[in-house]
Amino acid sequence: MATRTTPAGSARPSGRSRADLIADSALALLAERGMRGLTHRAVDERAGLPQGSTSNHARTRESLLEAAVRRLAEHEGRVLTLGELPPDGGPDRMAEWLAHALHRYLTGSTELLVCRYELALEATRRPALRAFYDRTGRRFREPLVALMASAGSDEPERHALSLVAWAEGMMFACAAGSPHRAAPTEAELRAGCAELLRGMLGTGTT
Template identity: 80%
Template sequence: MPTRTTGTTGTSRAGLIADTALTLLAERGMRGLTHRAVDERAGLPQGSTSNHARTRQALLEAAVRRLAEREAQVLAPGELPADGAPGSAAAGLARALHRYLTGHPELLVCRYELALEATRRPELRAFFDAAGRQFREPLVALMTAAGSAEPERHALSLVAWAEGMMFACAAGSYHRSVPTEDELRTGCAELLRGMLGVQAADHR
């Protein structure tokens, strides 16, 4: 949760505004995200958020950008194994997913708020999709290294599995029973085995 800060630099103030926007999205939803609410919650002088992001679109873009940065720290797509071994891939994906589900559920709520808003705002949709490429492209590379004949399609299946797991555990009927890392690894290995036709269940 952002703390009240005075005397911030331009860079740190921008980060504070974006982080506060995410906090408000998680707590109050899209209707609770206003320039004035960000100022009040962050302890900034009135008008600070408007000076940084003059329009609602600009404020939403700042939130999307910061969400992508924070998700990248949690999911760490750059840590995915490069060898293409299905067991290593399943272990790496399960570790990142479990870290997200258990440590940062509020970011998932922000993701869904922003994703739904993007369906109503074409200009935000393009921005949201561009921010998401940092996660899609490593999965395509992973599936290519694993020997997939259709890496784009198989990456989509991986994304759909992960997104479905995240929604079920953050906002769906499994929100009180997050799978263990071993359970996630088993599920991911089963998916990879079905797509690649190899024994992906060896996690060692």
């Protein structure tokens, strides 16, 4: 069974800071209402905090959006388990790990996917947020570059970009594209990823 990671509700779990509560509530609003539904007052209401609490923590809309991006990256990092990179085992072993992480995301974290695209689109209109969004995203890209290099890629950055583009396309299709929420099976994801990796690395079936 997939681990479900979703934007938080209004109750504060033990150990969660006020900053995390505010950011989780912002993500919940983005998933439910879109960017227009994200206001400081709405976050206070969703989090069950006194009016003005969110403004005290994030005075501007830009800072509130940055808090949401940062918290989204934390949730995605747990779902994708980027610290558990597979040992050198060829394209099929790499595809198995990547497909497992991606399938867990697609089947258990659809609200995070919606938040991802709401924030990505907003970042295209806000240069400062774009820069922050891109900096935050490096924590996901850099391990893939290292992984491609260790697998023998002669162009690890370009190949990692192709792998990210494939995964992003799959995520968008499941979140908002034509198959809307019809996630591929883990076996289907593994097969597609393995085909891509074999082509980039110039290897046959391992």
